[in-house]
Amino acid sequence: MELEKGGYLYLMLVFMILIMRGEGQLRENFYAASCQNAETIVRQAVVKKMSLTATAPGTLRLFFHDCFVEGCDASIMIASPNNDAEKDASDNLSVAGDGFDTVAQAKQAVEAICPGVVSCADILAIAARDVVTLSGGPKFNVELGRRDGLVSTASRVKGNLPEPNFNLDQLKSMFSKHNLSLVDLVALSGAHTIGFSHCEFFANRLYSFSPPSPIDPSLDPTYAQELIKLCPKNVDPTFVVGLDSQTSRTFDNLYYKDLVAGKGLLTSDAVLFKDPATNATVTDFANNPLNFNTAFATAMIKLGRVGVKTGNEGEIRRNCASFNT
Template sequence: MEWWRCLFVGIVLLMATGSGEAQLSPNFYQSSCPNVESIVRQAIQQKLSQTSVTVAATLRLFFHDCFIEGCDASIMVASPKHDTERDAPDNLSLAGDGFDTIEKAKEAVEAQCPGVVSCADILAIAARDVVVLSGGPSFIVELGRRDGLISQAGRVPGKLPGPDFDLKLLAWIFGKNNLTLLDMIALSGAHTLGFSHCSRFAKRLYSFAPSLPVDPSLNPRYAQQLMHACPQNVDPNIVVGMDPFTPNTFDNVYFKNLVNGRGLFTSDEVLFTNPLSRPVVSNFAANQGNFFKAFASAMVRLGRVGVKTGNEGEIRRDCTAFNGS
C-alpha cells in the first residue's frame, strides 16, 4: 500500500495548474473563428456517414497525442523518413480514419478561418464530438492550444499504457499526466468503443502461465469466443470488438463486461479484479450517468495535459507538417 500513498501525494503535487492550462478558454475563438465548433462537428458528421471506425479512431488519437508530448497534435505529423510519433511501434495500430478525420476537419476550418485554429484544438473538439455522436456525454472543450514543434518516434516508448499493465502501472502513467485513479478508470471506459488486433491479448488465451494457458480472470465462455475469433497464428489483420455487445455505442456496457469477466485486455479486467478500483467499476456498471459525468470531467482534465499556449508552438497550416517544412 505504500506505493499508493506516494502516488496520491505525487498526484496532489502535480495537480497544481500550469501556466498553459490556465490560459485555455471555451471562448478562445469567439472573435477570430466563432463557428469553429460547428465547422468541426459538420466535418465529423460527414466522416461518420462514411464509416463508424471514425469514432474510436479519433478518440484514441486524442489519448495517444496527449500522453506523449501533451495535447499538441504532434501525433498528426508525418515524415517520409517514418520517424515521427505516428511511426512508433505503439502507434502503428492507430487507424488511418482518425488521422483523416482531423485532416478533413482542419481543411474545413482553414477554408473559413485560415491560420487561426490549431490542429490540437481541432483534435480536442473532434474527440468530444465523436463521443457525443455515438451516444456519450457532451462537455465544454477548453481551447487555445498551440501545435507542438516536436514529433519523434523515439520519444514515445514508456509514455502510453499497455494492454498488460496492472493497476499500479496504470495509476502511475496516468498520474504522470495529472490524472487521478478515478480519471483513469473513467477514461478506460472509452474501450466501450472500437476494436483490437488479436495479438494485443493473445497471451491471455494461449500462454498466460506455464501451467495455466488461459487467464483465469476471463469468463470461460468469453475466452472460447475469443479463441474462435483469434486462433493461434491468426491473420494479423483480424480484429475483435473491445465491447462484444455494443462496439459502436458509447455506453457503460464496458464496465458491465468487466464485472462479468469480459474485459479484453489485462489492463481492462484488472480494474475489476483489483479491490482498490473495483468499487468504482461496480458503480459505473450500475449507473451510466455516474460514468458519463466522470468521463466528461476526465476528458477536460486530459485536454489540459502538456498544452502549449501563448507564444509556444505554432498554428500549423497542415496538421501533417510543421510550418516551413
C-alpha cells in the first residue's frame, strides 16, 4: 500500500513538473480557460480599425520590428516622456501610428472583458495575423502565452533591424540569428506586398546609384521613370510609394512578380531575385501563390517565437504604452 502511495506521489510530482514546464511554452488556445474570446475580441477591434484606415501594413510592420528587438514582447509599444524608448529610435520613426493604435484599441477591448490576463505581446501577434487574413492573405493559428517585456530602450534598436539597402548576406545574418531560414527570409519579405516606403529609402537607386549609372540598371526602365515622377529630388519627405507596383492594399504574390520583372522597390527587395541563393524561391512564390501563403504562415509562426518571455518572466501590462510599475 505504501509503495503504491509512493508511486502515486511520484507520478503526481512528474505530472506537476510537466505542467510547470508547459507554462513556459507558447501554445495555441492559451487563453481557452482564462479569456476564451480573446482572439475574437482582437479580431473585432482589427476589423473596426481597418474599416476606418489602412492599418494593415503598419500593424504587420510593428510586429516585425518588435520581434527583432528584445524579442516578441511588445517592448516597441512603450511610450517614454524622454523619447528614449524603443519606438523613438530612428529606425522605428517611420512605423505608422495606425499600428500602435490598432493594438491599443484591441487591448482596451480585451481588458474590458478579461482584465490583466492577455499580454500586449499576444494581442500584437494576433492583430498581425488578422490584418494579413483580412487583406486576403493566409489563415493560420497563432501560438500564445507571451508576456510583456520590462525593457524598452532606443539605443538597443540600431543594428537589429534590416535596412533598405542591405545585401543578401546582411539580411541572412540578421534573420539567421533568430533561427529564420532563407525561405523564411524570402517569405517574410513578402509582407511588402501590403506595404509602403518613403522615397528617401530608395532615392539612391534613382539619382546616385553609381557615377556611370545614376539609375540602378537592375530596375525596369519604365518603372524607374515612373518612380522618378513620383519621387522627384525635392519631394515631400513624408510621401510614400507602394512596395508592390499595383496592389499595395491586397495581400497577394504580386511582390514576387515585381521582383522578377525588375520592379523591386528597395535594394533589400531586389537582391532576393538577383542573388542565386534566393532566386529560385522568389520565382516559385511568383508562380505559385499557395506556396507563398504556406511559407509565409510558417515563417510568421517562427517569427512569433523569437525571444519570447513566458511563465513568470515579464508582466501582463494594463496599458500597452507603459510598464505596470
